Every structure is written in C-alpha cells, then in structure tokens.
Ligand code: HEC
C-alpha cells in the first residue's frame with residue numbers, strides 16, 4: 001500500500017491538529033511506504049519526526065536533506081518483499097516547489113537535483129538485491145512524465161502532487177506511470193505480472209476506484225471523527241481563551257474602512273495602496289492567519305470589543321484599516337482626539353524592538369500620509 005506524499009494539511013494551527021489525527025488513522029491503514037511531499041514540511045522537521053516516531057509512518061525521500069546537518073532527512077529508500085519479489089521504493093521531491101515552514105522564515109531543508117540523485121541511487125539499489133524499483137515522483141503529472149525520460153531503471157512510478165484521478169496509466173520508456181489523486185478521493189490498484197527470475201514487470205493493469213457514496217461509512221471511524229471534531233473545537237477555544245476581547249467599549253462599533261470611504265475617498269485610496277491594506281494577507285501567506293499572537297497587529301481591533309474575529313461579519317476587519325489607528329468609527333469626534341489617538345497608535349504595533357526596528361514616525365508617516 002503506497003502513498004506518493006502530501007499527507008499534511010495547510011499551514012494553520014487547526015490543520016496542524018487535523019494532520020495529527022490523519023497520521024494516527026493513516027498508520028492504522030498499514031501503508032508500506034509514503035513519499036515526502038512539500039506539504040509534509042508545513043509544520044517543520046520536528047513535527048514530521050514526531051509523527052513518524054509516534055505513528056510509525058514509513059516516509060521515505062532520496063533528495064531532501066536537512067540544512068542544519070547536511071544529512072538525508074528520511075530513509076533513502078525502503079525495501080520490501082512481496083510475492084517472492086524484492087521491491088525498492090524511493091521518492092523524490094520537485095526542487096522547484098517552495099518549502100515554507102510555519103513559524104520559520106527559512107526552509108529547513110535542501111532539495112537536491114532529483115535526476116542526479118536517481119542516476120546515482122538506482123544502481124546502488126540494484127546492488128542491494130532489489131529487483132523492482134517503485135518511485136514516488138512528487139512533482140505533478142506532466143513534469144513527472146518529462147522527468148522519467150531522463151531517468152532509466154524505474155519499473156513503476158507514482159506521480160504525486162497530481163490531480164489526475166482516472167485511468168492515468170501510461171508507459172514512459174520502460175516505466176509504468178500512474179498518477180495519484182488528492183484528498184484521499186480515489187484508490188488505485190495495480191496488478192502486475194512479474195517475471196519470476198528477474199522480477200521484471202511484464203504486464204500490468206490499473207484500477208482506479210472513486211471513494212464516493214457507494215462506500216458505506218464505517219461507524220467506528222465516523223464516531224472517532226465526531227470525537228475529533230469536539231477536540232478540535234476545544235483546541236480552537238483554548239487558543240482563543242487567552243485572547244479575549246476585553247479592551248474598548250460595548251457602546252461603540254467598528255464600521256470598517258468601506259464606511260469611511262463614503263466621505264473620505266482620497267484617504268481611502270491612500271490606504272488601499274499601503275502595506276496596511278495587505279497586513280492580513282501577509283499572515284495567510286505565512287500560514288499564520290489563525291494565530292492569535294499575530295492578529296493584534298495585522299488586523300483591526302483584535303482584542304477590542306467588536307473587533308476582528310475570524311467569524312463573519314467581524315472578519316471584514318482584517319488588515320490595518322482606518323479604525324486601527326483612529327479608533328471606533330462610531331465615536332467620530334471632531335475635537336482632534338481621533339487624530340491624537342492615531343498619532344500615538346503607530347508604536348503599539350510598530351514597537352521598535354520586535355516588528356519594526358527601523359520605525360521612525362516622520363519617515364513612516366511620509367509613506368502613508370493623508
Ligand atoms: C494595528 C497595528 C498597526 C498600527 C496601529 C500601525 N501600523 Fe503600520 N504596519 C502594521 C503592519 C502589520 C504592517 C506590515 C504590513 C504588511 O506588510 O503586511 C505595517 C506597515 C507599515 C508601513 C509600510 C512599511 C514599508 O516599509 O513598506 C508603514 C509606512 C507604516 N506601517 C506606517 C505606520 C504609521 C505611520 C502608523 C501610525 C500613524 C502605523 N503604521 C500604525 C501595523 C500597524
């Protein structure tokens with residue numbers, strides 16, 4: 001039983017928790033080998049290592065190296081015997097895929113050239129008594145096909161990072177290529193006819209099954225999923241618990257900058273062009289949009305009553321909007337107090353040591369003045 005990789009979820013706290021559950025269940029399915037996808041590094045090396053140790057997940061990768069040590073991150077290949085044939089299973093990751101790890105600015109791994117890697121590795125696998133070589137190519141369907149033309153000696157290749165579900169089997173050179181699908185929606189079965197003496201694949205047949213409503217949900221698994229959802233909600237609330245909206249006033253409201261636009265059109269135009277208007281996007285790009293400790297400076301009114309929350313309608317207060325500096329729009333006093341508040345607001349977020357070491361009021365104001 002094989003998986004070409006990409007098991008883990010997106011870079012958010014909630015999906016990280018879900019990925020733990022996914023690892024637990026995946027381990028029970030009894031996989032023989034799992035390739036390494038870029039997604040599997042979303043939560044960093046330590047998370048991956050812990051998951052592998054706790055759930056005995058058979059991850060493998062031949063071209064991903066830990067930057068800190070220069071060592072291979074995972075077993076270079078796996079060797080298993082089935083039906084009298086010795087299989088070697090290896091995996092390569094596309095070096096062009098960006099590796100972004102939650103909470104880190106730099107990638108913790110180096111992805112080396114997969115062609116050079118395999119040209120060197122395959123003969124060594126043969127020397128190790130391997131008769132049939134199975135490769136996970138985590139580089140998408142099209143790229144894998146081109147790639148296989150440059151690497152000889154692979155018997156069966158499973159393309160990962162691919163969205164081609166149906167009847168995708170092809171022969172490229174002497175390799176049988178099949179493409180994986182996504183989100184566990186399909187299951188493929190390859191029946192091979194192998195030559196006894198050499199282990200060579202002579203003929204094969206592929207069946208792809210869509211895991212749709214035709215399959216009855218398993219009751220114990222459903223119950224576990226329900227339990228897990230309860231747990232997930234607890235995790236969410238715990239993360240929020242220490243970050244309750246206690247500041248500000250119940251009487252006032254944040255109106256969003258769209259409201260201010262009605263009368264302050266040119267100021268709104270200025271805001272739209274500033275980095276403030278993409279502050280939340282910066283977090284989602286980093287995969288940290290649901291981390292409470294980031295939201296207070298990258299959204300409007302977070303921790304204030306009526307301020308930003310991920311649930312609508314308060315999610316309209318994403319980014320640094322007018323009221324992040326001027327305060328509640330419903331106040332709208334004309335006595336200079338909203339200006340005074342705004343002048344003092346900068347350093348609440350641009351607090352010199354951490355986030356904005358170069359902050360200088362005059363220089364920064366010049367960039368957003370209105
Ligand atoms: C609610 C928090 C918050 C407040 C208040 C705030 N900022 Fe910012 N500011 C940010 C964040 C977050 C960014 C980074 C946005 C991004 O790139 O995602 C930023 C970016 C900027 C930038 C762009 C920096 C660059 O080099 O492109 C300028 C200029 C700036 N702020 C000026 C100010 C000034 C002046 C004030 C006060 C009048 C102020 N900010 C108040 C959060 C805040």
Ligand code: HEC
Pocket residue numbers: 282283286288291293294295296297298348349350351355356357358359
């Ligand atoms: C105390 C307020 C504050 C907190 C908390 C905060 N940031 Fe920021 N962040 C800023 C400000 C201000 C800037 C703009 C710095 C500048 O340009 O001078 C910024 C800039 C950034 C940038 C660079 C934007 C760019 O131009 O590419 C990233 C990335 C970022 N923050 C991510 C995060 C993440 C992730 C967290 C949570 C772990 C976080 N921030 C928490 C205030 C904050």
Ligand code: HEC
Pocket residue numbers: 257260261264267268269271276320321322323324325326339342343344345368370
């Ligand atoms: C990053 C913080 C920040 C944001 C965001 C911001 N302002 Fe301001 N705004 C200020 C500061 C600071 C001043 C006062 C500058 C001064 O006079 O010293 C100001 C001044 C003003 C003034 C008075 C201008 C004048 O002619 O004297 C108005 C009106 C105003 N802002 C409206 C808005 C509106 C509307 C938005 C949203 C579209 C907005 N501001 C967004 C910080 C901000």
Ligand code: HEC
Pocket residue numbers: 255256257259260261262263264322323326328329330332333334335336337338339
């Ligand atoms: C119905 C029209 C209207 C809307 C909506 C509106 N304003 Fe104003 N605002 C005005 C007028 C008129 C003034 C006074 C003239 C001026 O100073 O430009 C003013 C003045 C201001 C001032 C300067 C206050 C002072 O003490 O000098 C700020 C700051 C301001 N508005 C912010 C906002 C913000 C933030 C929003 C959105 C939450 C907003 N306004 C929405 C009409 C509006």
